[in-house]
Amino acid sequence: MNNISFLRAHKILSKVILQTPLIFDEHLSKKMNAKIFLKAESLQRTGSFKIRGAYNHLHNMQKKYLKNGVLTWSSGNHAQAVAEAANIFNTKSTIIMPKDAPKNKIRGTLRRGAKIIFYDREKENREAIGKEVAKKHKLKIIPPYDDPFVITGQGSIGVEIVQQITKLKLQPEIILVPTGGGGLIAGIASYIKNSYKNSKIYSVEPEGYSDYAKSLEKGIRLKNKIKYNSICDSLLAKEPGKITFSINKKLINKGLVVNDKEVLKAMNYALFNLGLVLEPGGAVALAALIEEKIIYKDKTIIIVLSGSNVDSQTLRKCIQ
Known part of the structure; x- marks a missing residue:
């Protein structure tokens, strides 16, 4: 997939979707000695990037x-x-x-x-x-992720990230992306790697559903073997998509994993420090950063917040 396909998708979508903000997180940036930006797809139409x-x-x-x-x-x-x-x-x-x-x-x-x-x-x-x-x-x-048009549509987020970060005269050095079947990260990684070859892309999954992390490590598609209850209902893919993995295995630097406790902590942070409501699956990338699962010092980091469709029971858990 070349940049033209992503730019075309972005143009098509511009009449229908919101260009979501790239929010500078001053608190986390100072705390972690990095430049941290949040791509708030949680504010998107229908409550997610989908x-x-x-x-x-x-x-x-x-x-x-x-x-x-x-x-x-x-x-x-x-x-x-x-x-x-x-x-x-x-x-x-x-x-x-x-x-x-x-x-x-x-x-x-x-x-x-x-x-x-x-x-x-x-x-x-x-x-x-x-x-x-x-x-x-x-x-x-209309497949959820394993489809070229779906992938290029999701990749329009990458187009916006590049446009927004370039205006600030910065380069996206690290991008953390919530990952289920892999369509979102395939689109974002494809466009950003075409624009910034040295950018590092990390997938982030919930504990018990780390099929992407395991598959990337082995170089082949692997299924989740255990049954595990996770609050991240939007990221419970059993295995990477065929099309998405063929793209992602070449572009993703590493797969990261977070547990439910870490996700709830990130949801709490987003709510009380940023005024953003996140669903569990939408908060996993933020959780990975807060839990320091990457080397971040002096880096420009993009965190994708992928959704806000959280039920009241789970939202109460993150507040407690």
């Missing part, structure tokens, strides 16, 4: 596919994004969602007019269900 990839995919679809509608599988953020994008294109959306998805994400998806089909994530395969439903009703599938 609208970028969903809209870009629909925009690039052949119009004949819009007649019957679109389908995806998601625990909530991509679900809401696809439902929102489908409304913009005046088509219907069907979402395969786990029955234990956060209630606020279920409500947000239904509020946008989507039809939800629930499944048991412990016993059923969401992709198999989705493909069967799509075939039966002739629906166009």
Whole structure:
């Protein structure tokens, strides 16, 4: 993927999405003796970065596919994004969602007019269900991450980061990105590495779902073998995507892992120091920095805050 594809996606999306702010964190910067910036996709339309990839995919679809509608599988953020994008294109959306998805994400998806089909994530395969439903009703599938148009849509964040940091006459030396299936980091890393070859890109995952960190270490796609409950519902991918890993294995410097306690601490920090509400998955990159999982002194660091769709119960936990 070259820079032209990302710039094209950014132009397409500019009419629909917010160009989210790159916030300078003065407190952390002083404390850590670094220049720390937060890319607040938590303020994005639908509450996460996912609208970028969903809209870009629909925009690039052949119009004949819009007649019957679109389908995806998601625990909530991509679900809401696809439902929102489908409304913009005046088509219907069907979402395969786990029955234990956060209630606020279920409500947000239904509020946008989507039809939800629930499944048991412990016993059923969401992709198999989705493909069967799509075939039966002739629906166009919009993958959550393993798709070129989704990746270039998410990569528009990289375009904005470069534009915003360049205006400050700085270079992004380190970028920390929340990682599930790998679409977000594939897009960001592709554009930024094309622009700044020496930038270091780190994936950040929740403990128990560190398939990217393990896969990067071994050089092959590995599945998570253990069952583990994590509050980071948006990052519970079982393995890296095929397309995303083929990109990321060449671009990511290292995979980092944070636990739930560290994530709640980061959510608390964002809320009370920055006035930003983050969902657990959206806070993992910030958690990795706060817990000093990288060498940061004298560096210019970009932290991607990927989402804000947190349920009230989890939000209360981070406040306690």
